[in-house]
Amino acid sequence: MSLVVVGSVAYDGVETPHGKVERMLGGACTYISLSAGYFTGVGIVAVVGEDFDPADREFLASRRIDLAGLETKPGKTFFWAGVYSEDMNDRTTLRTDLNVFADFEPRLPDHYRSQPYLLLGNIQPALQRGVREQMSGLKLAAGDTMNYWIRDYRAELLETIREWDCLIINDSEARMLAGQSNLRRAAAAILDLGPSTLVIKRGEYGALLFRRDRMFAAPAYLLDPVFDPTGAGDCFAGGFMGYLAQQGADRTPDQAGWKDLCRAVVYGSVMGSFCCEKFGVERFRTLTRAEIDSRFEEFRRFTEF
Amino acid sequence: MSLVVVGSVAYDGVETPHGKVERMLGGACTYISLSAGYFTGVGIVAVVGEDFDPADREFLASRRIDLAGLETKPGKTFFWAGVYSEDMNDRTTLRTDLNVFADFEPRLPDHYRSQPYLLLGNIQPALQRGVREQMSGLKLAAGDTMNYWIRDYRAELLETIREWDCLIINDSEARMLAGQSNLRRAAAAILDLGPSTLVIKRGEYGALLFRRDRMFAAPAYLLDPVFDPTGAGDCFAGGFMGYLAQQGADRTPDQAGWKDLCRAVVYGSVMGSFCCEKFGVERFRTLTRAEIDSRFEEFRRFTEF
Numbered sequence: 284m285s286l287v288v289v290g291s292v293a294y295d296g297v298e299t300p301h302g303k304v305e306r307m308l309g310g311a312c313t314y315i316s317l318s319a320g321y322f323t324g325v326g327i328v329a330v331v332g333e334d335f336d337p338a339d340r341e342f343l344a345s346r347r348i349d350l351a352g353l354e355t356k357p358g359k360t361f362f363w364a365g366v367y368s369e370d371m372n373d374r375t376t377l378r379t380d381l382n383v384f385a386d387f388e389p390r391l392p393d394h395y396r397s398q399p400y401l402l403l404g405n406i407q408p409a410l411q412r413g414v415r416e417q418m419s420g421l422k423l424a425a426g427d428t429m430n431y432w433i434r435d436y437r438a439e440l441l442e443t444i445r446e447w448d449c450l451i452i453n454d455s456e457a458r459m460l461a462g463q464s465n466l467r468r469a470a471a472a473i474l475d476l477g478p479s480t481l482v483i484k485r486g487e488y489g490a491l492l493f494r495r496d497r498m499f500a501a502p503a504y505l506l507d508p509v510f511d512p513t514g515a516g517d518c519f520a521g522g523f524m525g526y527l528a529q530q531g532a533d534r535t536p537d538q539a540g541w542k543d544l545c546r547a548v549v550y551g552s553v554m555g556s557f558c559c560e561k562f563g564v565e566r567f568r569t570l571t572r573a574e575i576d577s578r579f580e581e582f583r584r585f586t587e588f
Numbered sequence: 589m590s591l592v593v594v595g596s597v598a599y600d601g602v603e604t605p606h607g608k609v610e611r612m613l614g615g616a617c618t619y620i621s622l623s624a625g626y627f628t629g630v631g632i633v634a635v636v637g638e639d640f641d642p643a644d645r646e647f648l649a650s651r652r653i654d655l656a657g658l659e660t661k662p663g664k665t666f667f668w669a670g671v672y673s674e675d676m677n678d679r680t681t682l683r684t685d686l687n688v689f690a691d692f693e694p695r696l697p698d699h700y701r702s703q704p705y706l707l708l709g710n711i712q713p714a715l716q717r718g719v720r721e722q723m724s725g726l727k728l729a730a731g732d733t734m735n736y737w738i739r740d741y742r743a744e745l746l747e748t749i750r751e752w753d754c755l756i757i758n759d760s761e762a763r764m765l766a767g768q769s770n771l772r773r774a775a776a777a778i779l780d781l782g783p784s785t786l787v788i789k790r791g792e793y794g795a796l797l798f799r800r801d802r803m804f805a806a807p808a809y810l811l812d813p814v815f816d817p818t819g820a821g822d823c824f825a826g827g828f829m830g831y832l833a834q835q836g837a838d839r840t841p842d843q844a845g846w847k848d849l850c851r852a853v854v855y856g857s858v859m860g861s862f863c864c865e866k867f868g869v870e871r872f873r874t875l876t877r878a879e880i881d882s883r884f885e886e887f888r889r890f891t892e893f
């Protein structure tokens with residue numbers, strides 16, 4: 284194991300123009316770990332209820348995922364349900380039952396604390412900070428957040444991300460965090476907040492990578508069709524951080540390290556694209572590393588000029 | 589001269605968050621020609637009224653732009669006014685006075701008819717078809733259209749674009765034309781309508797290039813700030829077609845020809861980005877080919893991985 288992942292493990296109900304699933308394995312931590320597990324060993328920190336299906340636990344355990352940090356608490360697992368718009372660019376939340384996730388207190392098993400890589404999924408900023416502080420000898424800490432924390436927990440969030448090496452958010456969140464509609468200016472403002480690397484996810488429009496002295500832009504993979512975009516952003520983050528862990532990246536990249544960051548963005552895009560090809564985590568039941576590398580090369584072909 | 593450009597020459601009133609200009613030189617044909625003129629000689633086909641400013645005529649004539657096809661008719665020049673939203677992704681038309689453009693009948697000077705390249709700006713499809721038929725010995729014909737013609741002149745439009753080698757439209761137009769929200773499927777459907785090359789402009793998200801057997805994706809250049817997006821799509825088309833004309837492209841590209849198409853998309857993006865840096869055509873008063881090539885190389889740097 285080299286990468287510790289913190290976040291939600293959940294059950295999701297999802298409806299897209301391609302179909303409907305009442306209840307299936309989901310959650311940011313799940314998607315991140317399944318994705319990152321193609322690149323490196325992962326240790327997860329999450330909480331589930333007594334209703335958590337042993338088959339789902341087995342599925343995760345069958346990958347390079349250490350479940351020592353997966354706590355089971357009395358009660359039910361976090362449940363979320365939502366429906367996507369016709370073009371799948373918008374979604375409406377139908378239900379959010381936090382259940383055992385409401386009192387989530389991330390506790391790291393001892394053997395997690397010395398791992399070199401940390402990816403903090405989107406949870407309460409103070410909890411993210413607490414986890415960061417439990418780690419010693421980190422080579423790279425990255426994290427995600429969302430509009431809710433940016434708007435209502437701003438001070439706490441700023442204190443938290445100040446300690447991160449890399450922030451991974453979407454473009455509307457970047458604009459909100461920076462208070463800047465121009466993305467280039469927003470990126471510059473965010474790099475003043477602490478993280479030396481910023482990744483901006485743009486869904487069907489690709490992703491951007493910023494450091495103070497340079498940037499990189501990757502288009503998205505054009506899927507036909509997109510079945511279910513749930514988890515795509517988390518799979519992006521998992522692929523990105525998993526690849527960096529595989530490469531042994533650290534927080535002061537040289538020219539080769541910069542290329543690794545760019546390739547990590549492309550691997551992130553590749554993992555996000557596979558995620559959308561089936562409902563929920565289904566695509567990861569059959570996906571192979573060879574398929575991933577082949578799509579990575581496809582990205583190279585369709586961006587070279 | 590090698591490229592014939594047909595479309596509107598107009599006066600525009602534009603308001604963006606960065607300022608307001610009551611009346612300035614504009615129109616698709618103007619932007620396309622100014623942009624393409626950095627790559628090849630251009631002959632324009634357009635109509636203006638008696639109010640057309642001699643200084644504007646001189647400005648165009650000072651570039652590699654042949655004005656033999658610029659007709660002056662009794663009456664006023666086409667006038668358009670619009671205001672952009674705060675993030676500049678939407679605009680509201682305040683006024684459209686077609687004036688002499690209402691009865692535009694494109695007439696090609698004799699020496700235009702044998703030119704190898706044709707770029708049809710967004711005008712009535714039947715007029716576009718009439719121009720295409722006046723040309724002999726074309727190596728490549730490309731054109732633009734818009735939602736209005738797609739919706740209300742569909743049969744006429746389909747008959748027109750069937751004869752084109754390349755269609756250059758934005759993503760919402762591509763989806764509307766194909767009746768397909770998935771862009772990959774939309775592209776495949778459009779390539780069945782006649783054009784062997786399809787370019788989809790996505791504004792701040794870049795551009796896509798499709799042929800039946802391959803595709804290319806370019807991100808957009810991130811500007812700080814965008815002053816005025818008016819004409820950016822036309823400058824993209826002008827840069828794209830101008831570069832192809834400079835390279836002597838033809839309708840059956842080999843591997844080198846494919847690379848030229850990809851580079852033409854990047855040059856198009858470069859020209860669109862410069863266009864947004866000042867109001868109206870102002871940036872083109874000082875822009876040099878060296879600046880263009882330097883930004884082209886910048887694109888290479890921020891897309892290589």
